[in-house]
Every structure is written in structure tokens, then in C-alpha cells.
Amino acid sequence: MLAVNYTTLRDNMKTYMDKITDDYETITVTRKGNKNVIMLSEESYNNMIENIFVKGNKSYYDWLMESKAQLENGMISTYDLPEVEADKKGI
Incomplete structure (x- = not known):
């Protein structure tokens, strides 16, 4: 984290904004x-x-952590999805 006073920021706004982004x-x-x-x-x-x-949402957080644990333990499934008709036509 950088600290800069208001005057220095104002004089170098683009430089500091670039550092931020x-x-x-x-x-x-x-x-x-x-x-x-x-x-x-x-x-x-x-x-x-x-x-x-x-x-802040305990049930969502717990579900996410369970999913993460499954992924880390190799408990994954893969599926071949059929192509959508629009994709075949190049739309």
C-alpha cells in the first residue's frame, strides 16, 4: 500500500491511477x-x-469450501457436451 498526500496525487494523478490499475x-x-x-x-x-x-453467506461459503475440497482431492467429473445446433451452423 502506498501513501501519498493530496497535492502530490493531484500533480501526478495519471501515474498513481496507473499504479492502482x-x-x-x-x-x-x-x-x-x-x-x-x-x-x-x-x-x-x-x-x-x-x-x-x-x-457473509455461511451456506454459500460452506458449499464453496466443500467444492474446493472435492477438487483438491480429485473428486471431479468430466462430461462431453453435445454441440448446440447453432454452433454447428456457425451462428
Whole structure:
């Protein structure tokens, strides 16, 4: 996590936004006499919200962990799916 003051961020906005989106950095914007602000990418934000949802729903989380354990223990099934007619026609 990087920390930068508001003035430096303002003067170098593109550079810091690129670090956030390209390098998955989270930036704390410090503001003299005000509360700090956190900047993160939309992708990181969406991932965080999804994790909050999954961990907040016990039955879904338990099902996901059971599925993960099955995968790790080789308990998988594979199927050949028939082609859909539209795929055969190139649609």
C-alpha cells in the first residue's frame, strides 16, 4: 500500500491511477486536517465486495469450501457436451 498526500496525487494523478490499475496497488491519500481516503481499482473493489458476500453467506461459503475440497482431492467429473445446433451452423 502506498501513501501519498493530496497535492502530490493531484500533480501526478495519471501515474498513481496507473499504479492502482496496472500494479494492483492501493493508495492512501493523506489530507492535512481531514480524514484519509483510500483509492483502489474497480477490479479490486469488485473482488472485495464479492468476498464480503461469499464470506457473509455461511451456506454459500460452506458449499464453496466443500467444492474446493472435492477438487483438491480429485473428486471431479468430466462430461462431453453435445454441440448446440447453432454452433454447428456457425451462428
